[in-house]
Amino acid sequence: MMDSRHKALLDEVRRRIELATDDPKVLNRDGKTSWRGPRVRGAVERRADDGPALVNYIRGVLRKRESEGWNALREAGRLQYSFEDMVANPPDQRIAGLFSDDDRELARRLLSSKPSASAGRGWRARLAGARRHLRRGFRPWRSEGR
16 A cells, blocks of 8 residues: 555655665675665565565664665765665655654764765674664554554
8 A cells, every 4th residue: 555655755765775886885784886785675665565574674774783775885985875874864754754763863873973984894883773773662663643
């Protein structure tokens, strides 16, 4: 089920993926080839007709301890293409309403964390931030509005 909010989210997610894949500075782990994001593309497309599932996927990405896409964007200095940036700085009010204040706070914290010296270390900061978030009582399985 896709309402206008979920459609706006899907369009924005696809736009950010395209920006990242078209940017020659965003590279794979090998540092030589362009990042293409087949797993993230597949995950998004599998949820293209299910708006709530897409929102939950994005929330899961925020809490993931390691992400090749995040590392590629960070190393390229292109975090403005990240899902974290989309949640922290929603380009559309319809998208803003899909995420909680906790989601936005976590996304902002991830974006402001000190850049890693290498892609292999970027997940440590994300994991530490997510653990702090969980210690404060966040439960990812608790639905909004319940």
